[in-house]
Amino acid sequence: MFLSRMESHCFLLFVFVFQAIFILILYRGGPSRVFRGIVEPPGAGDYSKPHDVYANLSLLTRAPRRAAARSCSALSPLLVGPLTISFRVLPSERMIMKRNPFVQSGGHYKPPHCFARYKSAILVPYRNQEKHLRHLLYYIHPFLQRQQLSYTIYLIQQAGTGSFNRAKLLNVGVREAMKDEEWDCLVLHDIDLVPENDYNLYICDEYYPKHMASAMDKFQYTLPYKSFFGGVSAMTPEHYMKMNGFPNTYWGDGGENDDIATRIHLAGMKIVRTSPHLGRYRVMDYNEETEIQEPWRRPPSQHNTRKTWKADGMNTLQFRLISRIKHPLYTKITVDIGYVPPFS
Numbered sequence: 412m413f414l415s416r417m418e419s420h421c422f423l424l425f426v427f428v429f430q431a432i433f434i435l436i437l438y439r440g441g442p443s444r445v446f447r448g449i450v451e452p453p454g455a456g457d458y459s460k461p462h463d464v465y466a467n468l469s470l471l472t473r474a475p476r477r478a479a480a481r482s483c484s485a486l487s488p489l490l491v492g493p494l495t496i497s498f499r500v501l502p503s504e505r506m507i508m509k510r511n512p513f514v515q516s517g518g519h520y521k522p523p524h525c526f527a528r529y530k531s532a533i534l535v536p537y538r539n540q541e542k543h544l545r546h547l548l549y550y551i552h553p554f555l556q557r558q559q560l561s562y563t564i565y566l567i568q569q570a571g572t573g574s575f576n577r578a579k580l581l582n583v584g585v586r587e588a589m590k591d592e593e594w595d596c597l598v599l600h601d602i603d604l605v606p607e608n609d610y611n612l613y614i615c616d617e618y619y620p621k622h623m624a625s626a627m628d629k630f631q632y633t634l635p636y637k638s639f640f641g642g643v644s645a646m647t648p649e650h651y652m653k654m655n656g657f658p659n660t661y662w663g664d665g666g667e668n669d670d671i672a673t674r675i676h677l678a679g680m681k682i683v684r685t686s687p688h689l690g691r692y693r694v695m696d697y698n699e700e701t702e703i704q705e706p707w708r709r710p711p712s713q714h715n716t717r718k719t720w721k722a723d724g725m726n727t728l729q730f731r732l733i734s735r736i737k738h739p740l741y742t743k744i745t746v747d748i749g750y751v752p753p754f755s
Contacts, residue, residue, distance in 0.1 A: 455492040455610045456688040462491040465510060465553045473513075473523040483525035483559040490557055490609050494550070496693045501542060502549040508739050511552045517737035518548075518564035520556060527561035529614045531596040531645075534584035535741075536577045537566045543602045543695050548740050550605045557609050563591065564741040570733055573750030577601075578657035578667040580748065582728045585651055587735070587744050598623075598645045606643075607691040613645065619683045620646040620654075620675050625690035632691060640675070640682060641668040642692060654678040655724030660714065662750065674720040 467489040474480040514520050521527055533551070537544065544566070555562050567584040569575060581599050588594060596615035604624060615621060624642030626632035654674045661667035675682055684690065731747040 455490075455608065458493045458607070458691075461493040461495040461607075464494045464496070464550050466491045467557060468510075468553055471513060471523055471556065474525070480525050483522055483528055485528065487557055487559040489559065492610055493608050494554070494606075496550065496605050496607055498546055498693075498695050502545055504545065504548075504740065507545065507549050507552070510549075511556070511740070513556070514552055514740060516739060518552075518739075518741035519562070520552070521561040522556075522559045525559065527559055529595050530561045530592060531555075531598050531613050531615075532584075532588040532592070532594040533562055533564045533598045533600055533613070534581055534588060535564065535566050535600050535602050536575075536580040536584070537568045537602055537743075538575055540602050546695055547602055547605060551600075552740065554606060554609050555613060558612055558614075560613060562613070563588070566741045566743045568743060568745045570745055570747045571750065574662035576659070576662050576748055578661050578671070579659040579728070579730075580746070582656045582659060582725055583730050583746050583748065584744065585648070585656065586725070586728065587732075589648060594648060596645050596647060597651055598643065600643050601641070603695040604642050604692045605695070607693055608689050611685055611689045611691075615645045615647045615650070616683050617647075619680050620644060620650050621683050621685065623685045623690050624692045625684045626687040627692045627694055629694045632687060638669060638672040638682075640672040650680065652725060653680065655720055655726055656728070658714065658716075658719070658723050659728060660719075660723055660751070666714070670714055670716045670720075673716040674724075677717065677720055 470489060508514070511520075513523050533555070535547070548564070551564065565584050565588050567580045567587075569580055584599075585597055588597070596613070598613050601624075604627070606623075611623060613623075620640075622640050622642075622644050624644075625634065627642060654671075654677070658667055658670050658674075661670065672682060729749070733745040733747055734743070735745075736743045
């Protein structure tokens with residue numbers, strides 16, 4: 412009888428502890444955030460000892476028989492942590508291709524020695540930023556390969572001379588990328604940002620949209636304001652459609668980031684963030700004065716997102732596909748997205 416009571420108390424205590432851990436995992440946005448200290452090696456955040464961005468890529472070898480390859484490990488053994496980033500020398504496309512021999516036409520890659528656990532589409536809004544593009548390709552390809560992802564880099568180019576519309580281009584990119592593959596994760600990536608730590612995994616959170624650029628150098632590695640969702644973010648296709656994608660009506664440097672953050676919450680989700688010691692990014696320093704000063708001014712929004720989010724997004728997206736070309740290091744999608752002056 413005494414043992415029966417003891418067993419009952421132990422069982423209840425076990426259930427209580429299990430529920431507490433489960434609630435903590437959901438509250439923190441997923442198990443990766445709760446158990447980060449267990450899976451990360453001590454050097455993952457030591458920025459005093461950065462590594463070359465091409466470190467460990469020489470270890471990649473093609474499996475003798477693809478059918479005999481195993482699934483890639485849950486945490487890649489190729490990761491090195493903090494990276495040395497410099498924009499002083501502009502790499503040529505030929506040199507980038509030479510240093511990334513396993514990248515296939517269209518900027519597609521899959522690990523040659525194992526089956527990737529995750530498939531991520533990297534979507535980059537673009538307009539005539541060749542220098543930024545080459546720097547990004549030089550750093551992002553080896554960065555993603557060490558994470559053992561299957562990925563494709565998509566460049567979504569806006570045709571014409573109208574005001575730039577980043578959010579609408581990303582909507583176009585999502586629609587076009589989903590024609591190629593059932594991607595696990597959509598990574599929405601500004602062209603002027605380079606990640607500093609390859610433990611910043613380009614995979615999605617299972618439950619919520621993830622803001623990855625949580626610590627940019629131009630903001631002294633802090634968020635400019637609490638709801639900021641700019642730079643680099645990741646969400647599953649289901650997350651993206653649940654919030655009706657991004658707004659199509661922000662032309663020029665506007666407040667689309669605040670709109671996006673608001674619609675995430677209106678869709679019943681929340682924002683999770685990569686921890687600041689991993690989500691560090693360098694901003695390319697062309698036009699340094701503009702790059703540093705402009706983002707600090709939080710753009711005023713003239714949109715009422717609560718009223719417009721269900722009628723302004725993926726369900727109302729219109730564009731004309733001009734070309735879709737597979738380059739050696741990326742797939743370039745050029746589109747005419749029209750131009751409607753805001754609030755005309």
